[in-house]
Amino acid sequence: MFACLLLPNFRLQAALRWREAEAWGKNASVAMVEGGLLVEVNARACERGIALGMTSPQAMARDGGIRIFSSDPVQEDSLNDVLVDQGLGLSSELERTAAGVVTADLRRAARGMCWQQMADGVVEGLRRQALEVQVGVAGTPDLAHLAAERARPSAIVYQASAFVAALPLEALHPSGPLQMIFQDWGLRTVGDLLRLPRGETIQRLGAEGEELFSRISGRHHRPLRLVRTAPEYRAAFRFEYEVATTEPVLFLLRRFLEELTGRLRAVHQVAREMELRIPLDDETVHERDFVIPVPTSEVEGLFRILFIHLESLRLQQCPVGVQLKLVASDPARDQLRLFERALRDPHQFGETLARLKALLGNEQVGVPVCRDTHEPGQFEMRAIFAGASDDRLSPPAQGLPLRRYRPAERSRVDVEDGRPMVVSFRSTAERVCQWAGPFRLSGQWWETSSWAVEEWDVGMENGGLYRLARRGRDWTVEGCYDVR
């Protein structure tokens, strides 16, 4: 058997996600507009005489309170992921048939499985996420799709011939010319079509007719185009107006987390990173990534990290939306090694890191990693615990470590016999009594960003040890090894 999960009014459902709390309530007429015409309407709008293909003014003439939305690709992608996730709960062999439609191959399901119970479970699971779904179960993928289109909310097809015979021909979505032929022949249902001799009819109708016959035969198992990519755990919302306070953003983030962590838990995974994107009024985006010290799927711990960030966030423009993505990982993969001391309270530590980043900036807190270059002072900051399991040992360190001045201090250096003799900086002049150098370094000579530097380590008469650098004719004090 195959199961088809179909979200009716898919784009409308995507646009209406996270809007349960909006003042206009559930009973309003709602429509989706594309190219100036209505392409999806809800049941309430149908009752008010609003039909597909109308223009927005026509719809508003029939119902002044109608809410009209336009398509939101980010939310649609997010909703598709929810559906794929639900489908993967039924079978690992899953096809993303169309936007808002997935088909699962259940031929390897346990024997004696109750299809009705399974379909009810899917409907209930998505209803808890405020989503409406139609589930069709049948012997072929195409029949399952047809069943899902007719399901209210679920339909199980045990007798394929009886099911297809009762279908109107429009359910097969024939092309315009074919539809005209059916009308001319006086055919109304699929049963009428099946009563005609198959070979001669296909000869008259051509390739499309043959494809129609194979779809309704109940014997044609077309191969599924299986979903191979891991589902993404993301949610997004675009406000209809600019928001000036953090409350609506926080409210949505909590809802996002509740849903996304629920999905993670369903597949026994945890979140190891969060990616927050806040689109702003001037079309820029505030972006911030959070690494979770100990990956988790607990809402409270993750929410606290976001809360602390937003608490101290100062934006130049008002937010017009919010997006959240969780990066999933296996719970075991990101744990500390066996002999490492686990953190006492990982969630607390996650909050602490968020506080530090809020105080000092995102790039100011982390684990330093040297870049693959000989250019002095080049490094990058990585999140703590990223790559903590790497056990490579580097050669033993030599000498005192440098304390680098950022930025380097400009200085005047008197040179004699090609070596520094007197160094003047910070309004003092000191005579050099010990030195090592020059150490000449250069790189990127094949690019415009080429660099070359000559470094000296010098000991002053006052006991201080410094590193000097010469770039062209300019001398700088790069840092100190020892100052008394």
Place this chain on the structure above:
Amino acid sequence: MPAAAIDEKRGQLAALRQLVAEKFPVVASPPAGRWRTGCEALDRRGGLARGALTEVCGSSGGGQLVLAAVLEMAVREGFFLGLIDAADALEPADWPEEHLRRLLWVRCGGSLPALKATDILVRDGNLPVLLLDLQIVPLAELRRIPASTWHRFHRVLEHSDGVLLVLTPQPLVEAVPCRMAVEAETARARWTAPRKQLLENLQVRIFERGETAFHISA
């Protein structure tokens, strides 16, 4: 002050401490043990006192060697070390990769944000060893740090088993239980010596609470 008078004062101080310990056992809780760094000079009194603040003052090279010793301990013991770098001066290229992997580097632009960051990390209590590096911050700026800041750190630490090392150019921390004066070898011949050897030859003078005060000239 004559020696007899000093002895008398010490006796009075000891009696007062005993009285406080009896009346307020929670406040005067005993130290939570010591953490051996593996550097002989630093471990002379048993290692770094847990649940307490330790001030490391003296030459900046000595301070860097203390950081090297603590990072070596972090690698050995498998924990993460928090370095609150007030001058944003760490040079990652001068440290072995395995040390950097154990380091949470908090880059601050001055002593004030560094103290705030330290406060956050001390209260968090997840990192067993924190190192606040104030050694190349201008003295004038350091002298503006109110004494209450250090008292606050003392109070938070004494209810934990964490270690807070404060690297300063001069004695600065009020009422510190343990102060170490460190000095590194800087002779030209030692500039390229293995860091391990420099650590072995690190000169350390340790002063614990109740001992004679000392002073290091600037």
